[in-house]
Amino acid sequence: MPAEHHAEHDDRAERIRAIVARCLAGETAAATELVDTFRQQVFGLAYRMLGHREDAEDVTQETFVRALRSLRSWDESRDFIPWLLAIAGNRCRTFLASKSRRPRFASECDQLPDPAPSPAAIRTLAEEVELALRGIRVEYRQAFVLFHEQELSYSEIAQALGCPVGTVKTWVHRARRELIERLRARDVVGEHSSAVRRI
Amino acid sequence: MQCEEFESRLNDLLDERCPLFADGALADTALADHAAVCSACASIARGYETLSEGVSSWERVEVSADLTSRVITQWELAKAQSLASATDWDSAELPALRPVGVQRVVPAVAASGGRWATSRELALAGALLATAAALLVISGVGRTQHANDATTVATAPAVGVGPGFVAVDTAQESSTKTLAAAPVAVPVGRPVPQFTLTTLPIVEQMTESYRPLLEETDRTVRKSLGLPLTSDSQMITSAAAMGLVTQPDPEDSESSWDSLMPDQVVPVTNSAVRSVVALLRVLPGVEPVNQ
Secondary structure (H helix, E strand, O other), rough: OOOHHHHHHHHHHHHHHHHHHHHOOHHHHHHHHHHHHHHHHHHHHHHHHHOOHHHHHHHHHHHHHHHHHHHHHHHOOOOOOHHHHHHHHHHHHHHHHHHHHOOOOOOHHHHHHOOOOOHOOOHHHHHHHHHHHOOOHHHHHHHHHHHHOOOOOHHHHHHHHHHHHHHHHHHHHHHHHHHHHHHHHHHOOOOOOOHHHHO | OOEEEEEEEHHHHHHHOOEEEEEEEEEOOOHHHHHOOOHHHHHHHHHHHHHHHHHOOOOOOOOOHHHHHHHHHHHHHHHHHHHOOOOOOOOOOOOOOOOOOOHHHHOOOOOOOEEEEOOOHHHHHHHHHHHHHHHHHHHHOOOOHHHHHHHHOOOOOOOOOOOOOOEEEEOOOOOOOOOOOOOOOOOOOOOOOOEEEEEEHHHHHOOOOOOOHHHHHHHHHHHHHHHOOOOOEEEEEOOOOOOOOOOOOOOOOOOOOOOOOOOOOOOHHHHHHHHOOOOOHHHHOOOOOOO
16 A cells, blocks of 8 residues: 555544544534444445345444444454444345345335336346346355445455455455356346457 | 466456456456457456446445434434433432323223233233323423313322333344234333333334234324324334333344344434433332333
8 A cells, every 4th residue: 555545544544533532422423424424335335235225224324323332342443444334234134134034014015116126127237237236145245345336455345244355355256256147147248248349 | 378267367357456458358468368269268258347347337326315314313312311221310300291191091901919910911001101101201392281181190000010011022133123923021120121202113013912002102192292193104102112122132243232222213302212211200110220
């Protein structure tokens, strides 16, 4: 990492530590600042993990409330974002697990349209990748999103997922392979691709 | 380059966040040379290219503008609960309550005569207390007193029943709060963790044995607050009365669960929370949290 990036990283870390200290003192303005700073990042992960806007907002809200309540357990010597995204990831996984075993009422399902496009309605490559993403294992999905969309380093992802860097790499690689297979199964590969055809 | 190295090299480049393609062709010379003579690997490269294009074309989805305020409101509730549980109830100055309308709350639970009450009795006691709490809260926030409002506090749930509420949360996941079909009795006199007016999604409370109690509480509160009686997706009720005694999630490493924290709930107001907590002090037979 270049020296200026180190300095920038240190400044940001120091700023976060200061905000956290004020949160721990019960300062509402600090809590607001903390949420405002990271809410889009947490929501972005939740949205890709769950594929549903309202669910992602619920999980985002729950993540921040839990984070604010658990700030004392954050180790200041470590990066804040992986810690926060670990909570978000846990909430997403728990949400998905509970959703899969929760009985749903037909009337409720009728009243709450899922904004995620159906496979038949997908028109863009971005939607195709989103659809494929919903089909792969949750840990692959989380690792893939954290690396490719959130642009966390493998080390940061390992912190967030609580597993070795090597495992994270394996998950990301498998995610890529499975996504490509799913895109291929829907005849997407080649349709959108242009570069390789010109090799 | 051998075929088995091809995909590994593609992954390495992506891991290093290097562009795979430049000017319409594979940027890495070795990869490009191999893809030119190996259709299988060229197909693999097309897959990676498609995937990369797809991810880079993802649109940013903006979170709702009011999310921060919702988080802060819930956090403030948690702080209020924490404060309430730490209060020295013998010396604390409690907000003045102007009880109204609670004569409608008839203590229908008979004395059980023992140390244990049945789950239905406890559930009913909880619902009744919730109604009383709601009405007291209403008075506490300065609403106009109706002509037919009573002026005395109703009797607390019968002696022997006490404020023991029903622990029925069988789910390890707090956000689902799946209620057990058969509530479990708890010892009489068990402290009420908190007594908080909240709103909860109806669909998550669909235990048949509880629903009538919840609906009654919801109707009473809505009527008293002048809210529409038509049901929406939220039900106004009391967490404790519904038996939302949460259990620690063993997989939940970031939360200590040292206090009741209704998730996915929205407090009516913080003053309502404080007033309801104060109710524990004024109703005979009801024990505050920390005793």
